[in-house]
Amino acid sequence: MNHLILKSLILAGLCLPAAQAFDLGQELRNAARDLKKPGAASSLGGYSETEEVAIGRQIAGNLLGASPLVPDKKLQKYVNNVGRWVASQSERADLEWHFGVIESNDINAFAAPGGYIFMTRGLYKQLKDESELAGVLAHEIAHVIKKHHLKILQQSRMVDLGGKLLGKQAGGNDNIRNLIGSGAEIVSRSLDKGAEFEADRTGIVLAARAGYNAYGLPGVLQQIGHSSADDSSVALLFKTHPHPDERLAKLDDAMDSRFDGTGGKTLAQRLYKIR
Amino acid sequence: MQFKQMIIVAALLVSASAQAGESATTIKADSLKAKPFSDAKVIASLPVATRVEILKKEGGWYQVKSPQGSGWVRMLSLRRGEARTGSSGSELTGLASLASGRAGTGKVVATTGIRGLNEEELRAAQFDEKQVALAESYTTTRAEAQKFAASARLTPVQMNYLPEPGGSSK
Ligand SMILES: [Zn+2]
Numbered sequence: 001m002n003h004l005i006l007k008s009l010i011l012a013g014l015c016l017p018a019a020q021a022f023d024l025g026q027e028l029r030n031a032a033r034d035l036k037k038p039g040a041a042s043s044l045g046g047y048s049e050t051e052e053v054a055i056g057r058q059i060a061g062n063l064l065g066a067s068p069l070v071p072d073k074k075l076q077k078y079v080n081n082v083g084r085w086v087a088s089q090s091e092r093a094d095l096e097w098h099f100g101v102i103e104s105n106d107i108n109a110f111a112a113p114g115g116y117i118f119m120t121r122g123l124y125k126q127l128k129d130e131s132e133l134a135g136v137l138a139h140e141i142a143h144v145i146k147k148h149h150l151k152i153l154q155q156s157r158m159v160d161l162g163g164k165l166l167g168k169q170a171g172g173n174d175n176i177r178n179l180i181g182s183g184a185e186i187v188s189r190s191l192d193k194g195a196e197f198e199a200d201r202t203g204i205v206l207a208a209r210a211g212y213n214a215y216g217l218p219g220v221l222q223q224i225g226h227s228s229a230d231d232s233s234v235a236l237l238f239k240t241h242p243h244p245d246e247r248l249a250k251l252d253d254a255m256d257s258r259f260d261g262t263g264g265k266t267l268a269q270r271l272y273k274i275r
Numbered sequence: 276m277q278f279k280q281m282i283i284v285a286a287l288l289v290s291a292s293a294q295a296g297e298s299a300t301t302i303k304a305d306s307l308k309a310k311p312f313s314d315a316k317v318i319a320s321l322p323v324a325t326r327v328e329i330l331k332k333e334g335g336w337y338q339v340k341s342p343q344g345s346g347w348v349r350m351l352s353l354r355r356g357e358a359r360t361g362s363s364g365s366e367l368t369g370l371a372s373l374a375s376g377r378a379g380t381g382k383v384v385a386t387t388g389i390r391g392l393n394e395e396e397l398r399a400a401q402f403d404e405k406q407v408a409l410a411e412s413y414t415t416t417r418a419e420a421q422k423f424a425a426s427a428r429l430t431p432v433q434m435n436y437l438p439e440p441g442g443s444s445k
Contacts, residue, residue, distance in 0.1 A: 061403050066399070098414050120392065183399065185394060185398050205434055208434055236392065249351075257313045260335065270427055
């Protein structure tokens with residue numbers, strides 16, 4: 001029995017690189033302890049929204065432990081305003097969405113399950129107008145509504161285990177902490193290319209639905225794309241996402257000429273100037 | 276006060292000029308239009324690999340100066356930036372080499388940037404309750420977001436999601 005647990009956890013580790021983030025030894029002890037409890041039988045199935053948010057919150061807290069928020073309330077409020085407006089155009093409009101700009105000169109953005117979305121100061125500084133901000137956030141919002149990262153967690157044996165723990169003792173933050181552990185590598189987990197292109201296509205539409213010019217995200221991708229691939233500030237982004245040129249080519253195919261006439265606002269004046 | 280205004284003006288000029296004067300190359304053949312609309316008058320046709328100078332950006336369009344004259348080209352028909360050092364036509368192979376190089380191999384060693392956020396840092400990240408609570412304190416409600424949007428006359432547009440290109444509906 002213990003051998004089986006061990007094996008499944010090792011398997012989980014193999015198919016979920018983010019699991020490296022955990023102290024595997026600690027995980028094993030926790031898992032073994034929890035499995036001894038009654039009612040720990042397997043129950044497959046998705047997470048409730050409450051569970052998803054709890055998982056996302058833990059991951060968000062871990063990420064913020066690595067890079068805290070930029071200490072600028074106006075900036076944070078502004079990004080939440082734009083993000084929430086874009087998210088309001090999605091099928092998860094009533095989720096409690098959280099957005100933030102974090103202290104890092106890297107160029108990147110992250111989505112955790114349950115609506116926790118962060119972008120780096122480095123990426124924010126690349127933005128030329130509000131439609132570009134909306135486009136970047138929309139790509140991340142799309143990851144959340146399509147549950148791309150949650151599915152990775154769910155697919156792993158470890159989270160199957162976690163599902164039981166969560167289901168058994170609702171609201172137990174300790175359990176979620178044990179499940180997710182420390183580390184926030186999951187937010188930068190490479191998804192398959194299809195998921196990234198889907199997030200791009202979905203994001204384009206969400207931004208356009210919000211009244212923005214649809215070319216905000218392509219504009220940012222073009223800007224990032226001509227950064228040198230050797231530039232360490234884009235290393236992680238380039239590792240976890242298809243190259244911007246490839247994403248732009250896919251978007252060109254998907255958008256075709258559909259957005260030529262839709263107009264939409266760019267709002268360069270309203271873009272909050274980061275200090 | 277005047278000094279402050281001068282700084283603001285200077286800052287605006289700098290940010291406006293960041294785009295202008297930059298070079299770009301067509302990554303596919305497209306037409307040069309008189310205006311930034313798909314049904315605008317065609318001024319000339321630009322073959323693939325035409326070097327242009329970007330004058331202005333407007334939505335999905337760039338106003339450019341090309342050997343065939345000045346006009347507007349769709350943003351996604353261009354690749355921005357200077358040629359990847361020198362040799363003509365090398366840019367067109369750029370996509371392929373980049374895709375199969377760094378992004379494709381999966382063997383990238385994360386480099387440590389200054390205040391970067393690399394994989395080791397993410398892996399070692401420790402939960403920060405204060406920070407996550409602070410992040411949540413900035414949350415905007417749906418109603419507040421609606422007000423924020425209205426203040427810039429952002430109005431919702433009905434639109435379906437895009438089908439996957441090359442899928443059944445293409
Ligand atoms: Zn993504």
